[in-house]
Amino acid sequence: MSYFQTPFPYNNNSYSRTVRQVQGKMIIEGNGRITVMPDQAIMNIGVMTENSNVEIAQNENSKLSNQVIESLQQVGISSHDIQTLSYTIQPIYDFVEGKSILKGYQVQHVFEVTVRDLQKAGEAYEAAVSAGANMAGSLRFEVSNKEGYYQEALQLAMKNATEKAMKLGQQIGVTIQLPPTKITEEPVAFAPKELSMSFATETSLQAPPPIQKREIEIEAKLSAVFQY
Template structure:
């Protein structure tokens, strides 16, 4: 009698699972349909705007690298040279807060030499000291002049000349307005095929922020360049500030 009862229960359980599963699918579809009714028909477009700007600020990494067989002497040499560079820059209009140390290290150099029985031994040749500072130049026309002054004062490393914009938010907001105008034009073109005009946006997503920073190729100042009456030509060019948006319109 119990076996018959179990056999009868199995189809009932399968049927109930099918019913619950169907109800779950039905409820999901119903929820989706309700959401669709609430939001209505929506067209989504992407907009982009760009503004070209001449950079008004520059950043240069410069410094000194020196070698000495004595570690302490290497430190003293690099300190004297770096002090001379900083003093020169300050005397020529660079403010104290626009010069900051970004790197300082001392490491030994070694040479492997043959020893007895074909073995090699490690012989310390000396020590290399390096001091790097980032200099902010607020007059874009003086970038080449700053490089020349630093080189003549003893800098033998010039790295990462970067150009940027002081008030980038002002130009980004202009690009953002152009991006919205671009998106509106796209929406109007799409909806015109249905004889509809886009109204106020239903949803707006800002997809980007910020102006680019242009990097120039790294350069190492050579002793021959410093010795000559050399004027470094540096062209900042233009930066392009871009903004991107995703806009949804109901129709």
């Protein structure tokens, strides 16, 4: 997208008119994209327990959650990369003849686990399930050096805007002045590749599932003002 703005020539006074070079500007959008392979995976996995006694449900959940944490550490996941995403306690009701009767309580503890060695993603998943994890959320791939790759995409966006401006200048017969007088970075949402994971409560994995990484596209956008 681009548009041009050209001021009208004006008179110096009512008796004489000075011929001046008319200057204008164009505003050009630039886009840059790079595709990179991820170097880490973020998985959401958790433990859910139920019991008529809330304290027992909590204790069971705490025991299983600690087992999951220990199993992840045993396969090389740092404790700093195992973070609590949510912890909830909810009452469970049965509805009998239009009345709600308290049946018990459900406790959920969900972890966000960062796997920095993608070769261990399947192994970490298997270890957590074997230790008692019975909730699975999403698995997304990311890059640890997001900012560095974004800066590369931003340079490509600037190159794209400049090339557009030069071609438009040739088409309308004007000389584009470099560098641009103003550059505005446009916000771009970073959307990592995300997969869903699910399994039955009684699942028992016999081997680590093969988890294949996917390429990630990093995009940058800007608008630049060029004088001519």
